[in-house]
Amino acid sequence: MKKKYAVLAAGVLAAALALTGCSGEISNDYITISQYKGVEAEAGDTTEVTDEDVDTQIDSTRQMYAELENVDRPAENGDTVTIDYVGTLNGEAFEGGSSEDYQLELGSGTFIDGFEDGIVGHSAGETFDLNLTFPDDYGSTDLAGKDVVFTVTLKTVSISNVPELNDEFVQSVSEDSSTVEEYREEVRQMLEDNYAESAQLTLTENAWSAVMDNTEVKQYPDGAVDEMKNTIREQYQNMADSYGMEFADFLSSYMGMDEDTFEEQLQTAAENQVKQDLIVDLIIDEENLDVSDAALEEIYNQYVEDYGFSSLDDLKSAATEEELEDMARLQIVQEFIVDNCEQVQSSDSE
Numbered sequence: 001m002k003k004k005y006a007v008l009a010a011g012v013l014a015a016a017l018a019l020t021g022c023s024g025e026i027s028n029d030y031i032t033i034s035q036y037k038g039v040e041a042e043a044g045d046t047t048e049v050t051d052e053d054v055d056t057q058i059d060s061t062r063q064m065y066a067e068l069e070n071v072d073r074p075a076e077n078g079d080t081v082t083i084d085y086v087g088t089l090n091g092e093a094f095e096g097g098s099s100e101d102y103q104l105e106l107g108s109g110t111f112i113d114g115f116e117d118g119i120v121g122h123s124a125g126e127t128f129d130l131n132l133t134f135p136d137d138y139g140s141t142d143l144a145g146k147d148v149v150f151t152v153t154l155k156t157v158s159i160s161n162v163p164e165l166n167d168e169f170v171q172s173v174s175e176d177s178s179t180v181e182e183y184r185e186e187v188r189q190m191l192e193d194n195y196a197e198s199a200q201l202t203l204t205e206n207a208w209s210a211v212m213d214n215t216e217v218k219q220y221p222d223g224a225v226d227e228m229k230n231t232i233r234e235q236y237q238n239m240a241d242s243y244g245m246e247f248a249d250f251l252s253s254y255m256g257m258d259e260d261t262f263e264e265q266l267q268t269a270a271e272n273q274v275k276q277d278l279i280v281d282l283i284i285d286e287e288n289l290d291v292s293d294a295a296l297e298e299i300y301n302q303y304v305e306d307y308g309f310s311s312l313d314d315l316k317s318a319a320t321e322e323e324l325e326d327m328a329r330l331q332i333v334q335e336f337i338v339d340n341c342e343q344v345q346s347s348d349s350e
Contacts, residue, residue: 026286030221031278034214036337041207043343044199049191057187061173062165068158074123075157077107081119082156089148096253097148101155112138119154127153139253200338207341208334217275228270236262277326280333289332299328 026033068080075081081104087097106116118130130150138144163169170183177183240250251262284291300312303324309315316324 026282028278028282030217030219031275031282032216032218033211033279033282034216036211036214036279036283037340039207039210039214039337039341040344041203041210041338041341043345044202045195046199047195049188049195053191054184054187057191058165058184062162062169063160065169065173066160066162069161070124070156070158072124073157074121075106075119075154077116077120078105078159080105080158080160081154082158083119084153084155085150087148087150089143089146094143094148097150115150118150119152122154124154124157127151139256140249141252203341203343204334204338207337210341211279211337212272212276215275215279217271217278220271220274221278224274225267225270228273229266232266232269232273276330280329283333283336284329287336289336291329291332295332296325296328299331300324303327 024037026036071079083102083104084100085098085102087094089097104110104116104119106119108116110116112132112134114132115130118128118132122128128151130152131147132150133147134140134143134145136145165180167179170177170180174183174186177186236250237247239254240247243250243254245253248259251257251259255262257265283289300315303309304312304315307315309318319327
């Protein structure tokens, strides 16, 4: 549930927009928007889908359905190995440095330098030590630049048997295609849709960024920034809790910062979020945009489809009513902005 809401929130908050028509200034006690209609925004790249793109996507799908077969030989790059490992620093096991029955594709770069290369050449049943050094810029300051020892037990060495691309495979992975040729057209259409969606997202981001740049904050509503800081801080604290980590350790390992840096960035993030909310409210009022319950409910139902929720109730159990309303109102304003912006050709597509 948390994962689905994270995807939902990321998708909605990443969206962005702009407007056309008159470019008159609008203002209230808190902000002045010098222009929100007719802002120039670069459209995303609408690169044509090639046969190579289709082949790459199909090959990726075939890899997903590959079956592992154990082999009786020393491990090589490209093999998948099953290992137990224990990492120690100065003779003591360190947090997050141990696992059992871990499947690892050698050469994937999943572990620090030397780990995967150190397994190459060993056979199933062997136990051996890898003397390694964490990089100086590693996320955890407790491990950055430190010499450690990983004791590895290699349990299996496997190769990946990728299924052949034929009609039988197509029918096992597709609900709409029966033959290879039909499947290739299905994949091509999917990629074209994805490219178009990505281009629209880029346009939205650029248009909304222009509106944000065109907005001056005269004053923030009393307590709004502090309230937003508390909300954002709580979200990150909940993430740390879900990982079973102390907040400082979570920031260090997953965000590469200490608590002082987090607080500095939190101030900016909260101010920007409040500014965005003020822009949304002002444009809705100025343009008399439809934010009725019916309009919001229509967007919520689209979220259910787009982000894989089983029902509207499932969606509403993943986010508060206020969070959903804020996201939907933002989307309504952003769509208005994009519908009224001046699209300019991306310099990359020239």
